[in-house]
Amino acid sequence: MAKRITIDPITRIEGHLRIDVEVDNNAVSNAWASCTMWRGIEKILRGRDPRDAWLFTQRFCGVCTTVHAMASVRAVEDALKLEVPLNAQYIRNLILIAHALHDHIVHFYQLSALDWVDILQIPKADPDKTAKLAESLSPWTRNSRQEFKAAQDKVKAVAASGQLGIFTNGYWGHPAMRLSSEVNLLAFTHYVQALEYQRKALQVVGILGAKTPHIQNLTVGGVANAIDLDSPSALGMDRLEMIKLLLDEVVTFINQVYFVDVCAVAAMYPDWFKIGSGVRNYLAVPDLPLDSRGTSYDLPGGYVMNGNGGVHPFKTASDKEFRQSVAEDVTHAYYQGERPLHPWVGETEPAFTGWDGDQKYSWVKAPRFQGQPMQVGPLAQVLIGYAQGHPLTRKYADLALSQVSAIGGIHATPDMLHSTLGRHAARAIRAAMLGELAQKHWQLLVDNIAKGDLTVHNPPVFGGEAEGVGTHEAPRGTLSHWVVVKDGKIKNYQAVVPSTWNASPRDRSGAHGPYEASLLRTPIARPEEPLEVLRTVHSFDPCMACACHTFDPSGRQIAKVKVL
Amino acid sequence: MKNVLIGGIGNVLLGDDGVGPYVVRLLSAQYVFEEGVEIVDLGTPALDLIDQISGRDAVILIDSVNVDEDPGTVLSYRKEEISRLTPQVRMDPHSPALVETLLAAELFGTSPADLLLIGICGQSYEPNCSLSGCVNESLGRVLSEVLGELDRLGVEYKKKPVAEDLDIWWSADPGAQVQSLR
Numbered sequence: 228m229a230k231r232i233t234i235d236p237i238t239r240i241e242g243h244l245r246i247d248v249e250v251d252n253n254a255v256s257n258a259w260a261s262c263t264m265w266r267g268i269e270k271i272l273r274g275r276d277p278r279d280a281w282l283f284t285q286r287f288c289g290v291c292t293t294v295h296a297m298a299s300v301r302a303v304e305d306a307l308k309l310e311v312p313l314n315a316q317y318i319r320n321l322i323l324i325a326h327a328l329h330d331h332i333v334h335f336y337q338l339s340a341l342d343w344v345d346i347l348q349i350p351k352a353d354p355d356k357t358a359k360l361a362e363s364l365s366p367w368t369r370n371s372r373q374e375f376k377a378a379q380d381k382v383k384a385v386a387a388s389g390q391l392g393i394f395t396n397g398y399w400g401h402p403a404m405r406l407s408s409e410v411n412l413l414a415f416t417h418y419v420q421a422l423e424y425q426r427k428a429l430q431v432v433g434i435l436g437a438k439t440p441h442i443q444n445l446t447v448g449g450v451a452n453a454i455d456l457d458s459p460s461a462l463g464m465d466r467l468e469m470i471k472l473l474l475d476e477v478v479t480f481i482n483q484v485y486f487v488d489v490c491a492v493a494a495m496y497p498d499w500f501k502i503g504s505g506v507r508n509y510l511a512v513p514d515l516p517l518d519s520r521g522t523s524y525d526l527p528g529g530y531v532m533n534g535n536g537g538v539h540p541f542k543t544a545s546d547k548e549f550r551q552s553v554a555e556d557v558t559h560a561y562y563q564g565e566r567p568l569h570p571w572v573g574e575t576e577p578a579f580t581g582w583d584g585d586q587k588y589s590w591v592k593a594p595r596f597q598g599q600p601m602q603v604g605p606l607a608q609v610l611i612g613y614a615q616g617h618p619l620t621r622k623y624a625d626l627a628l629s630q631v632s633a634i635g636g637i638h639a640t641p642d643m644l645h646s647t648l649g650r651h652a653a654r655a656i657r658a659a660m661l662g663e664l665a666q667k668h669w670q671l672l673v674d675n676i677a678k679g680d681l682t683v684h685n686p687p688v689f690g691g692e693a694e695g696v697g698t699h700e701a702p703r704g705t706l707s708h709w710v711v712v713k714d715g716k717i718k719n720y721q722a723v724v725p726s727t728w729n730a731s732p733r734d735r736s737g738a739h740g741p742y743e744a745s746l747l748r749t750p751i752a753r754p755e756e757p758l759e760v761l762r763t764v765h766s767f768d769p770c771m772a773c774a775c776h777t778f779d780p781s782g783r784q785i786a787k788v789k790v791l
Numbered sequence: 792m793k794n795v796l797i798g799g800i801g802n803v804l805l806g807d808d809g810v811g812p813y814v815v816r817l818l819s820a821q822y823v824f825e826e827g828v829e830i831v832d833l834g835t836p837a838l839d840l841i842d843q844i845s846g847r848d849a850v851i852l853i854d855s856v857n858v859d860e861d862p863g864t865v866l867s868y869r870k871e872e873i874s875r876l877t878p879q880v881r882m883d884p885h886s887p888a889l890v891e892t893l894l895a896a897e898l899f900g901t902s903p904a905d906l907l908l909i910g911i912c913g914q915s916y917e918p919n920c921s922l923s924g925c926v927n928e929s930l931g932r933v934l935s936e937v938l939g940e941l942d943r944l945g946v947e948y949k950k951k952p953v954a955e956d957l958d959i960w961w962s963a964d965p966g967a968q969v970q971s972l973r
Contacts, residue, residue: 268804268918274965282960282969286804289835337838381898392874393894419899426842440834716966 229256232757244730244769247584248746248760255749255760260730260742261582261589267575272720277303277712278447278687280720284708285441287722290770292441293326293432294701295722298708303447303687305545306695306712310519312682315449317672318462320515320525321470322435322442323699324665328477329428330702330768331605331658332485335651336421339765342758343492344414345404346394349382352408357416360409364491364634367483369420370413378416398758406495414492417484424480427473434466449684454676471669478662481655489655490627493648494635503647503763505745506600507534509607510728512707513544514700515664517671521545525664526700527617530596531610534645538614544698553707553723555592559732567595567735570709570721571694593731593740594723602741603704603728604767606644606653613641623659627652647745650766689715701725703768729767742767792827793848793946796903797937800833800854800889803961807862807913807926811853813959814933820955821934825947840892845901849944851937852889856910863912863925865932870906905944909936920961 229249249257268287272280281299285292297319304311311319354375361370385392398404406414429439435452436442444451455461493500513528521544529540541549554567563576582588593600601607612620624641631639631652644653692713699706704725711719731740739747742764749759797818799811812832819830833843833852844850856866874897876890889908896902911933914923941948960969 271804271918271920276968279960279969283804286802286834286961289802290837292834333838385898393891393898422841422899429839429842440836440839441832 230754232751232754232760234757234760244764245582246742246746246760246764248749248751248757250751250754253751255746255751258739258743258746259584259588259732260591260740260764261732262591262730267577269575269720269722272717275717276715277306277689277710277717280710280717281445281447284722287724288770289440290330291701291703291706291724293322293436294699294706295708296442296445297323298697298699298701298706298722299710300445300447300697301544301699302695302697302708302710303712304695305697306693306710307447307687307689309448309687310685311516311521312449312680312685313519313675314452314454314672314680315683316516316519317668317675318435318444318450318452318683320668321665321672322432323515324661324668325428325431325435325474325477327661327702328481328658328665329425329432331654331661332421332425332428332477332481334654334702334768335485335489336418337425338768339651339762340414340418340488340492341394341397342762342765343404343496344406344411344418345399345401346382346397346411346415347386347399348404348406348408348411349379349415350386352379352412354379354412357409357412361413365483365487367487374420375412375416378419379412381419382415398756398761401756401758402752403758403762406492410491410495414488417488420480420484424477424484428477431470431473431477434470435462446684447687449682452683454681454683456676467669467673471666474662474665474669478665481658481662486623486627486655486659487630489651490630491634493652494631494637496648497635497637499648499762500639500643500646502749502759503650503745503766504645505743505747506602506739506741507645508532508596508599508601509610510596510601510603510705511608511611512546512549512698512700512705513541514698515668516544525619525667526608526660527612527615527620528608528700528705529611529615530601531607531614532599535642538611540611540615545696549596549698549707550696552597553594554598555594555721555723556734557592558735559587560589560592561587562592567598570696570707570723571711571719573709573719573721575721589730589732591727591730591732593734594728595734598736600731600734600738600740600744601728603725604650604653605657605702605704606650607704608700609653609656610641610644619660619663620656623656624653626659627656647763647766650768654768692718703770704728724770726767726770730769742769792825793944794846795828795941795944795946796843796847796850797828797830798833798843798850798852799831800836800852802835804918804920806915806917806919806921807911807923808855808916809920809961810855810911810913810922810926810930810933813922814853814930814937816957816959817930817934818937820951820957822938822948822950824941828941828946828948838892838895840889841895841899841901844892844903844906845896845899847903849905849940849946850903850907851940852906852908853933853937854889854908854910855913855916858910858912860912861925862914862923863929865929865936866910866912867936868908868910870903873906873908907940909933909940
C-alpha cells in the first residue's frame, strides 16, 4: 500500500509550494506539485499606462523584483518596436548579471546547501585537515585554518546552547547525508562567507539601479541613468570603477569557491546524477543583447525536446516560434476555462474547488510549449547552449565535468546533467559564464561611453493596438511578460514566470509538470523525513511565495510533513 | 548617532499587505529624523533582509500580521518574542523569513541590539492597490508606536512644518500616469 506524504509549509497567508508524493517500496510512485494562493495580480495592470507597468510588476515578487521590471519594459518595447540604445542595453545587462550572481550564490549556500551538508557533524571536524583539503581544491585565500576554526566555533556554540536557532528543523543525521565532517565544515564556512559576496553583487544592482530592493532607473525605451564620466552625481568613472571592483570580487568568489564547492559536493554524491531528471524538454530564451535592435546576444536560447532530440535555436528574444507556441492549460488549476489559451488572450478567473489530485489541485496554471511541458532554468540554458556548441557554455560545462571527474574518481559526462545534481552544476556553470560576461559588458559600456555616446533613452510613441512579449532568462529560467497595448493603455497583461513552467500541474493530457516528473522513482529512506524530496525540489530553485508577506506571530509557520 | 532602520514590509499590490510601505512614506512625508536613521520600503524581502538589519543599533519594522484580532488592531513584538518562534522547513526556499533572518543574524553575530515589529491586522489581502478603512484608521496609532520607540531609543525627530506629498504611486487612478517618476 502506497504511503502519501504531504509537505505543506503553512506560513503566513501567502501562496506556497505544496508537494504531495506517494511512496511505494521506499520510492516515489506518484507526485503532485501545487501552489496554495491565487495570483491574479496582473489584473491590476489593465487600463494603466504601459510606461508604468514595470513599477507594478517589480512588486510581483520580493526576490525577483528586478527581473519582472526588466521583462515588463521589454514587453512594451516589443509591442512598440522600440529600439534600446547601446548604453541602456549594457547597463541593463550588468544589472541582470549582478542580480543573477547574487541569486545563484544565495540559492546554493543559503537555500539548498544544507540539504547535503550535515551541520551537526561539524563539531567533529579537524580544522587542519579541512584547510589541507581546501588547499588541494582551490587557491581561495580565505581557506585558512583560522577561518575554519571560527566557523566551527559558531556551530559548537549553537549546538552547546541546546537551541539550534536557524538550524532547527534540518534533517541532521539523516542516512542520505554522506559528507565527511571536514567537507561539512568546508561548505559551512563558505556558507558564512557567501553572505558577504552576494551582498557585493547586490551593491552593483543598487549603484546602477539607484535603489534596492526596487530599482528606479528603468524607462520604456532605455534607462534613466545620466552618464557623465566626470561627475560624481551621475554615472561616471568613480561609480564605474566601484562596480568593477565589486564584480571582480564576486567573480573570484564564484570561480574559486562556489564553482569548486558544487563540483566537490557533486563528486561525493554521484548517485544523485541518476536521480531527479523528469521532464527532458528544455526551453531558454536568448539574453544579454549586444545591439540596440536585439539581433545578437551573449546567451543563446532555443528548445530541446526529449533530451537529445536536437536543438532548435531561437534567433531573438521574442522569436516568432516562441511567440506562437506558448499556451496555458487550466485543466488541473483553480481557474475557469476549457481550452489552453495564449497569454495575449489569457484569462485569470478563479474557480477554487479544494485540493483534489484527480481534478483541480493548484493555483499554478500549466504553461505548455507546442503542447508540451518544458523544464526551464540554468540546466535548460546550459544544455541548449552546449548542444549549439556555444563556446562559453562549453568552456565552463567541460571544466565542471572534469573537476567532478577528478574529485570523485568517476567519468562525468554531459548526459549526467539531466538530474538533481545537474541542476546545481548547471547553475554554477551559468554563474561562471555570467561572471566572465559581467567583465565583458562592463568594458563594452566603458568603451561605448568613451566614444562619446551618452544616449540612454529612445522615447516611446503610442497609437493603435499592438501585442508584445518581453523575455528574460532569469535566475530560475525563462520569464515572459505578455502585453496588449491599445491607445496608450494596457488592454491585457500576463506574466508566465519560470516557476510556473517548472511547478506546473498536470495538463489535459495528464502529462506531469517538471517538479512532479522529477520526483518519480526518487528513493525515500524515511518517509517522515523526506529529505530526498526536498533535494530535488530545491534543485529547481522554486520561487512561489513572493506575493504576500504577512507575519504570523502565532508560530504557525512550521512546515507540516504529513504521512498518511 | 544611532544607526536605525525603519522598514516597511509588504506587497503594495495586495490590499492591506501594503500597509508597511504606506507607513514609511507617511513618516518620510511628515517628519525629519536625526542623521543615522534610514527609512526603507523593503517590499517583500527574503533573506536579503539579513543585510538590511545586520549591524544596526535598532530596527523598527512595520508589517501586516496574521492574528485572530479585529482588522486594524495594532500589535507590537520585540526581538526576543520573534526569535523564540520555530523556523520552518524550507520547502520553498524563498519563504519570507523574519524569524529565519533574525536567527541567521544572531548566528553571524550581527543581530541588532533592538528590534521592534509593529504589526497591523489586515482585513483584505486580495489583489488591490488600497488599504481598507479600518487599516487606514489605525495609521495614527502605528505612527505613534514608531515615534514612541524612537523616544525610547533617544533618537530625535521633528515634524515638518508642512507635510510633503505622499508618494503612494501604486494607488494612482489606473487611467493616470505615475507622475512622481517623470
